[in-house]
Amino acid sequence: MAFAWRASGLTYNRYLAVAARVVRRSLKEGPRLQAERRGEMELRFAKWENGKQGENKSLAQENASSMAEHASEGQK
Template sequence: MTAAWKAAGLTYNRYLAIAGRTLRRSLKEGPRLQAERRGQMDLRFAKWENGKQGEPQSLAQANNAAIAQQAEK
């Protein structure tokens, strides 16, 4: 028997994201705001060149900068 999320065509990570968001939205105001803050992430990355790590950057800011750069061309 296949899991319901798999039968629906979802990945496990996507299933967990939907379940977590649904749970956070069902809470009362105070606990909901605290849970929503915990649910936010700030992904960071760094490029490596010649065996040395570059400056860590926010993924969201890097994506926005790349989109703006493409729009200029």
């Protein structure tokens, strides 16, 4: 039996991010604002090829574009 998050095309990390966002949004105003600030982060990555670092990219932007591309492929 496949997990629901896997069947829907999500990675486990993306599934956890969605679940965390849902929990944060369900909190009352004060604790929600604190939790949302803790949840914000800016991760960057770069691919290395032949011992040289490639362009730094935002992980959030790359995830969003990958999810949009995956969604458009599913509609075809």
